Amino acid sequence: MADTSVSYKCLCCGAPLSFRPGAEKVTCEYCGTELEIKTVEEYYAQKEAAAAAAQAAKEAKWDTAAAGNEWEQQEAELMKAFTCSSCGAEIVCDANTMATECCYCGNPTMLPSRFSGMLKPDYIIPFKKTKEEAVAALKKFYEGKPLLPDAFTANNRVEAIQGMYVPFWLFDANIDAQGSYKASRSMVVDTGDAIMTSTSFYNCQRQGCMKFERIPVDGSVKMDDAFMESIEPFDYREMVPFATGYMAGYLADKYDVDADAAVLRADERINKSAELCLAQTVNGYDSVQPENDCAFVKGASGVHYAMVPVWILTTRYKDTPYTFMMNGQTGEVVGSLPIDESKLRNRMLMAFVITVVIAFGVLYSIL
Amino acid sequence: MKKLLIILTLVAALLLSAATALAATPSLVDKAHLLTASERAQVQAQLQTVEQKYSIRCAVVTMGSIGNAKPGIYANQLIDKVFNDGPNGNIVFLQVTDQRQWYISTDRKLKDVVVGIPGTEYISKAAVPYLKKGDEAGAYKTYAKRVDELMAYYQKHGKGWQPEKEFPWLAVVGALVAGVAVASAYKKSLIAAMSNVCREVSADAYLDQGSFNLENEHDTYLYTKVTSTPKPKQGHRGAGSVSTSSSDGGHGGGGGGY
Structure with missing residues (x-):
């Protein structure tokens, strides 16, 4: 029977081939x-x-x-x-x-x-961080976390670690945005008997164009979007045209969120950025508030399909799995750690007592 | 310097007039002519009773005017120059009618008896309401009575009367509220430090900073809102309040308006 899958094997000795992070070959x-x-x-x-x-x-x-x-x-x-x-x-x-x-x-x-x-895929960002570096980064991630249970670090071992190429959509867009802001300017006059505050309100309309490049949106349903956005950004200068050789030794999924569905999330982020960008041009006022969502029209735009490297590390504490993810290119680790309730209680109590003593001393001397 | 000369002149005039009338300066000098003869006798008798009981000089002086001099400084001069022969100390109640001001001044000895603002208020809160009603005799008799009480307290306890401090409920409640607020904020920050998973709000990291071009800007005036906040009145102290502006190392007491 013909093989339905292909193993990348050494052309010389036939051993399995793996792409090593940071290597050119x-x-x-x-x-x-x-x-x-x-x-x-x-x-x-x-x-x-x-x-x-x-x-x-x-x-x-x-x-x-x-x-x-x-x-x-x-x-x-x-x-x-x-x-x-x-x-x-x-x-x-x-x-x-x-x-x-x-x-x-x-x-x-x-x-x-x-x-x-x-x-x-159009592009791939090759892994730069090794498995060992991922484990070391996770250990470092535990440091300086005062509420981390002692048992979590003492008995902790990484149950599973997987390098995975996650499908992402990268959106390019030239946009023309329009925003409306309510601004105010105040003037204070001391009349002797009273303080008069005169506040004038203005409607400020702003319109401008700007360009966004490669806004990433996770194309995989099973990858948590919050995790995927937390490990941003990726250095696109190291992105190369897709070649299957880079995937040797790693897991990889194809997208199951198509570009049409992903564009909604890209639009949300573009909208917020455009709103902030235009708001920065409303100058000479004491306060500026957006009146409604910024409206924008896309001009030239493009979408690319890329595979990005992610290390997925899983550990377990009190029968609960804890998943951490590391950007396989930059080494950024993200995740949520368990909380030792007794440590939290003690620290809160300490903060409460110290504050009460100091505040009482100050208030007693003032009142 | 000019003011001081005026005060000294006025005190010297008072001293001279008193000296020509009596061998020793009486403890009641009514230069403003506020009291009737019978009232003067009653007040004089009550002041003498206190003076003999405690071997102090307990005086009352009324003045129609002291020029631009401050009542506190004038009263201190009275203690230093006129009423300074009490073996156990001296105290004077000065009333200036054109300024509608009063001042109680003591020497160093009675400063330990009439302690600070609380001690002065112990006398003034009882006596000054009579001044407001125009009952000067009632005010001076009350003054003498309160001095009597303060002296009795001092002799019994060996220290001047001080009001009992109330339990500081406000400070306790304020401290507890501050404690809860700080502990809650601390808890929030501790919990937040245990996770760095959060969604991105914007796409700022992917904005080509050089690409932004403002094409149109238009500002329209809408309306103006004016608010007025009254300033707290200054320099109008309440009739019952006491100022110790003339109190120094050698004098105690305080004064105010009526």
Whole structure:
């Protein structure tokens, strides 16, 4: 049976290939052979084409068989089976998986049928941070957190750590924005007997154009949007045209939030920025308040599909999983830590007592 | 300097007139002629009773005018130059009718008896209301009575009378409120430090800063709102309030208007 997946193996010794963060080339960890990304790309392009064709054939066959199976059609569409080209085991993954590793032999595995047509990303930001750096960054993230339970750090071990390329939409837009602001200017006069405050109010209309470049919006449903926006920004100068070689050794999903759905979030952020930008031009007043949402019209715009590197670290405390994510390029770690309630209580009590003593001393001397 | 000369001249005149009338300066000198003969006798008798009981000089002086002099300084001069022969101390109640001012001055000894504003207020809060009603004799008799009480208290306790301090409820409540506010704010900041997950509000990081171009700006005047906040009155102290502006190291007491 033809392989339905492709393992990136060393062209010299046949060992699994992994892309090392920060490297320009793909290096075989076993024989040390260095291979150009382009070379690997071209070599496996034919294999991928063959594998994709084989997968298409298999899916057609599998779908037919599934008609009489207990799986419902919706479930079957989500669950796809591939054959590991290294050990021959069947790998089951969801409909969005582009790259994974065999759960039996650990072999990094690409699923080329997922790269076809519109699904192929335009760009990829390669991993710069290693697994070891991710673990070290997480340990550092724990530092200086006064409410962190002692047991959490003492017994803590990272249960799972996965490097993953997350699909993102990058929006470019030239916009023409219009905003309305209510501004006021006050004048204070001392008449001797009273303080007279005269406040004049104005309506200020502003219109301007501006350009946004590559606003990122998470294209994956299963990745928490708050986490994904917290690990921003990425350094786009290191973004390169997409090549599957960079994904060797990492997990990857294709998008399941399409660009039309993602553009709503981009618009929200553009709107707020435009409002603030125009508000900065309302000068000479004591206070400025936006009257309503800023209206903007998009001119030239563009959307790019990119894969960005994220380390996902999972740990457990009192049977509750805690997930942290690290920007695989910049090393920014985000997450929420557990809180030791007794520590919180003690610190609040201490703050309360100190404040009461000082405040009483001050008030007693004044009153 | 000019004021001081005026005061000294006035005090000297008072001293001379008193000396020609009596061998020792009487404890009641009614230069403003506010009292009748019988009232004068009653007040004089009450002042003498206090003076003999405690071996102090307890005087009352009324003046129609002291020019532009301050009543406090004038009263201090009376203590220093006229009423200075009390073995256990001297105190004088001065009333100036054209200024509608009063002042109680003591020497260093009685400063320990009539302690600060509370001690002066103990006398004035009882006596000054009589001045307002035009009952000067009642005011002076009340003054003598209150001096008697303060002296008795001093002899019994060995220290001047001080009002009992009320429990500082306001300070306690204020401190508790401040404590709750600070503890709540501290809790909020501690909890916030445990998570750095938050959604981005804007796309400022992706705005090409050089691309912004303001194309149109138009400001329209809408309306004006005027508010007036009255200033607190200054220099109009209440009739019952006491000023110790003339109190110094050698003199105690205080005064005010009526």
